[in-house]
Amino acid sequence: MPMIHMTVNGKAVKGHAEPRTLLVEFIRDTLRLTGTHVGCDTSQCGACVVHVDGHAIKSCTTLAVACEGAHVTTIEGLAHGTDLHPMQEAFREHHGLQCGYCTPGMIMSAVDMVNRKGHELSEHTIREELEGNICRCTGYHNIVKAVAAGAKAMQGMAKAAE
């Protein structure tokens, strides 16, 4: 089995993976980062979304070996210690979750959306952009509110970092 190397949540990691091993399997089983979930197994529900080199991807249909040398961020990599990322805080605060299974993927997609579309997101944009993330519990209402609020709060984070 080939050895693959990545930077995951800022840390250099390596591990053996079969050529067919999926990125989500490498993340969950090898690295034991289980916040990234498997919902549909076929790249449609979005529970498995992570960032690879700054872009949101569905890790259940990405091969681990294809991410050799990549920078990967999972839901566990968003918070700073016990301080939640503004998007995480927004989902918590706005009750943007029920069973929580889709939540990590939703948050990773939402952060990616802000990175691409900016901090002032219209409801229409949020809804268009979240088409690839399925939630069976909430009816999306609070998720949309959470993403809009989180996007605004991330602006504050960007400014604070400057």
Add this chain to the structure above:
Amino acid sequence: MVAVPERCGRSGPINLREACGLLEMPWPQAGRPAVPHESAARHVAGSALYIDDMPEPAGTLHIALGLSSEAHADITGLDLEAVRQAAGVVAVFTADDIPGVNDISATHSHDEPLLAQGRVSYHGQPVFAVAATSRLAARRAVAKARISYAALPAIIDIAAAQPGGVMVCAPMVLQRGDPAPGLAAATMRLGGEMRCGGQEHFYLEGQIALALPGEADEIIIHSSTQHPSEVQAMVAAVLGVARHAVIVEVRRMGGAFGGKETQGNLFASIAALVARATGRPAKIRPDRDDDFIITGKRHDFLLSYDAAFTEDGRIEAVAMQLAARCGFSADLSGPVTDRALFHADNAYFYPAVRLTSQPLRTNTPSNTAFRGFGGPQGMLAAERLMEEIAYATGQDPLDVRKANLYAPGRNVTPYHQTVSDLNGLALVEQLEASSDYRARRAAIRAFNAKSPVIRHGIALTPVKFGISFTATAFNQAGALVHIYTDGSVQVNHGGTEMGQGLHSKIIEVVARTLQVPQEAIRISATNTGKVPNTSATAASSGADLNGKAAEAAALTLKTRLIDFACRHYHLKPEQVRFTREGVVLGTSVLSFARLAQAAYGARVQLSATGFYATPDIHWDRASGKGQPFYYFAWGAAVSEVAIDTLTGEYRLLRVDILHDVGQSLHEAVDRGQIEGGFIQGMGWLTTEELVFDAKGRLATHAPSTYKIPACRDTPPDFRVALAQGLAHGAATIYGSKAVGEPPLMLAISVLHALGDAVASVADYRSCPRLDAPATPERVLAAVRRLKDSGLGP
């Protein structure tokens, strides 16, 4: 100020509340910041554990199931040699390897083998199980089986099942008066049929179980189930051991919706079988497609109705038959089809009525519980009837609905229970006004008259939903509460958390009762070793039942602490008050933790059980009479849609909901249930279509072909309000009402709004009779039918 239930003082727990001085304690409700879901911080951080996230013990085996490729056949050969020889395989199991009983029928119907024995009864039925060193190895090995079959005649759908009429259980009849004379002598009479589809649960976390063998015959099962006690019973029966040897634990589920009320039994039992036989931990997580193919779904129904009514649209007599595709086994189909009958009146009074169920056996997965539990299908029949009468009498369907609502003197249901809280008309009229229904309807008519292609539609439909398990024995719950000497409180109760916020509500109940901060309370994983003989977390009853049990346990502890304080500090009971600032002891205040520590020092027991049994309910299925429900939950919704009459495509434009949750235990949770339930119901009635082919194979077995609502399918204008000031005579926990299932049926307004839009193409002169799900194809077909009817302008 929390309203005090009117009938308090009748039962033990209520008297205790008074004894504990709880009634004098106002609990700030309005203006209190919304408390997040108890697991919210862990969910957003990715640290909330589901079963698949738990570290697997060394040597864990992974299980895959070999499934039937036939809908109905005798197994003539089962060659598993290549499976046994496959890489990584440790053991292979067939029905012959089951040490106990090969049956997991939830209703003791003995018609649901864990593994098929000699005969398969649906496509996708588990025939054998493979345990291997990895999930992939198990799945690869399964494909090497050689099974030969001798096909038997297969009955796939209701149309094929009805002539033979083989049923999975005895049908039910509800009758009050005799509708036959009324129908025969009717001034106006109409009859018809409506089809409504089933629904896949699509819980985001699929079915899963992890079994850990212990010493002797002991075993611990982590199961994604709404009903840990039933999993315990099934595993014990399959293994041939006593229930005391089996512990089932559920931390949380990633959604369930009824799909894990009985459907988890199979996976837990298989994992237990493998763990027991091999002595190794065993885990099963079926692939999503297999999950779709193996497990049961919401029942699809054929609803037949016949009604007599007056010229102004008031019903005189009703006869209905509600036929359901139940699948190969009984599962919960008896109670599901019963509940369909219980809701075939929805919120309407039928002066003379006869309702009959037809739970039909078919060679398909065994249909099961799904949010609403048959109620939504029954309600569809009532609402279709209202729609038919409106078109037959040339009225606004809302006026027909209002004329038929339960009202004083017209308040007895087909099952002879009197509807005591007559909230229907008040609720409907409030929503009619707040949604501006009349003016919008007029505007829509004007718009449609000038719009050749796009047509709008609007509808207002009510919901009345009976709260309680109709199997009266299930209306009981237990809890176990510990106070530790640092003042922290651990609560165990029989309910399971599937995202609905039950644990958040129980924390609220215990926090209010003991007047401690929410952070001081932790809800343990649901565990059959802590609270035994629990009911399924189902029937919307989780908070009603377990909340009362947790309150009872907390009150017992509170009473002990008060007794202790009176002895120790020489006080009278009325001098001891629990407040958020601490426990007031005469003129001084002690922290809850200090009091607990002092009580421990005086050898006071700081652990208590609580129990609750819903009062006043009884039901006799044979006579069709009784009081099956403790109370009713009410709601109403207005939906407005736009359809494209050339393609059948549509959009939901605006939804107004007014829903009754009593005194909300947790407003954010309740609103979430209303919004989520509505959207899930909308999916059922619009885009979610299950297609079985002629051989009984499910063609829609993944989200690629089975479309649940996505983020853009929800209404851009979504107004949800909690009803205020409605009557609520039942003494529920802190005056709250069940909210899990009722909002799903608010989505019936979407179906009827689509119908209203369709009807515009024939100038509203013909009933659109949209079946469900009203996919764009069905909408287009209905448009064409009405256009071809020659009634159009």
